[in-house]
Amino acid sequence: MTTRNAPIIEAAYGRTPSRPPVWFMRQAGRSLPEYKKVREGIDMLDSCFMPELLAEITLQPVRRHDVDAAILFSDIVVPLKAAGVDVEIVPGRGPVMDAPVRTEADIANLPILDHEITEVAQGIQIINDELTETQALIGFVGAPFTLASYLIEGGPSKNHERTKALMHSQPQLWHALMERLTPTIIAFLEQQMAAGIDAMQLFDSWAGFLNEADYREFVLPYSTRILATAAGRIPRIHFGVGTGELLTAMSEAGSEVMGVDYRVSMDAAAHRVNTKVLQGNLDPALLFAGDDAVRKQVQRIKSEVDAAGVGHIWNLGHGVLPTTDADAITRAVAIIHNEG
């Protein structure tokens, strides 16, 4: 099904959408009771390889909240797992590697994704069968810094010290790891496009732990290559947290839309990027503060976006927090559709 008239696609291409498009990062998952029910007894990473289940989880928030896009339920380590990397997702902690990747030999032995992840392709078909023509499916693509940090640290890290140490003490090893990772990320993106995603978001969640010089030297070339894969085919959204200082560099990687976290004003963001469309900016913690507080922030963001003369896809400045009340999310979507 083509969704070229979906409000989110219109907005991504800088045209005027029929209503203010909104989706929330992490809208699928932990904040929804129906998610907890279908995931019961099923390992997180396993669920990303079960077509019916991943489709159901992807669709749940679309049905419940009336958001304008589904985000493919997946995880940043899915293509690595499919390629043969020993990784599991530990509840309450995140992806943990059986063996960290730190040496030339480790990098040379890192498998590259060389086959179709059929379960994901099948899941995308099921999702597209249910989505209407005004709804879009956004593909999930993990970015190389965040993925490399998991591999080097061996799991989630608060300060990414081993990752940065490798970067600065053995830059040739860092670049070898990026060269090894990038084809896997691109393969996963190609597969999602072939299966029918309508847009894609590159999640570089942790890029904000780098300063601009490091980002430009160690990350930008690879993100550029990944984003180029989708150029002219589907709208590309590029997102990271705490990236106020990186927005200019990140926008040089090439995308139609730049994601903005909740720390940066939309006015400041618009001046820093070369994209004509911004996404995000609503503080996820505000979903705990009641509808009046949400409405006030929606008005603030709208006035900044209007003043800057850019397009806007509504979203949070970070993912939905785990303890968020599901009804508060639905009401926020309605507020945005009415006043955004």
Place this chain on the structure above:
Amino acid sequence: MTTRNAPIIEAAYGRTPSRPPVWFMRQAGRSLPEYKKVREGIDMLDSCFMPELLAEITLQPVRRHDVDAAILFSDIVVPLKAAGVDVEIVPGRGPVMDAPVRTEADIANLPILDHEITEVAQGIQIINDELTETQALIGFVGAPFTLASYLIEGGPSKNHERTKALMHSQPQLWHALMERLTPTIIAFLEQQMAAGIDAMQLFDSWAGFLNEADYREFVLPYSTRILATAAGRIPRIHFGVGTGELLTAMSEAGSEVMGVDYRVSMDAAAHRVNTKVLQGNLDPALLFAGDDAVRKQVQRIKSEVDAAGVGHIWNLGHGVLPTTDADAITRAVAIIHNEG
């Protein structure tokens, strides 16, 4: 002892120091074997109320690393504990409150510090007896947003959702809490000044979780009041993490020196603040990357600072990470003294 000729004091007042002054946030504590030894079997918060011990811990990094300042070994909750709040520091987690502070009654019942913390005053005397006239003692002052977040959340929080919810849904309660906290913070600062600190740093570690509008409305008035207490008496340093978007507002609170984390270039920081002196900017993760990498970053920071024409106190852009090798810290100090 007067330390008015100490390089760090000279630099803080915008004069030319006899050598590039350097100290590291969290230089005292967990990264040092001699710290682990003296703390053995002693509760963290208890140690902040033991004059000989807090002095010893404060002095250990000065002896070992040849840094230009001691930072008073303390904790943000020390004045609350002294005032009578039930709080303990849980190893590996941080300060945990016996009961969170969330209602009008909770706030009205929050004790205010009304007596001298004699153990800290005695500790400061012991420290000053050992410091030379080229070394300075920096007082430790916790800022209201970070402190309020501990009280409202009941402990350390990743997303500060209850804190922000209170701020936005019951702003009058938020301001009442700030009015109740500020006198305790000011009292602790006054006591440290009376006991002989040579400079002070206001640690608002978590302010970077706020956007600028929220910071200005909910935090700035109180930080301004706290910093005004020390105006014209000792140099004031103001610091938070992830505060790129807040530097302008934070510098309006009034200080001689603005702390800069590792994400913002010194050039960008200099343009955002009204202070003539910056502090920080070295990524703490670089202490894991070897001396060459540290030297390269020191040169980068120095060239940015020189180009911006501001003064500089060398420091990390965040605290020393727990697993940092103590010798790497010593060598970084030497590199800064030689090339900074």
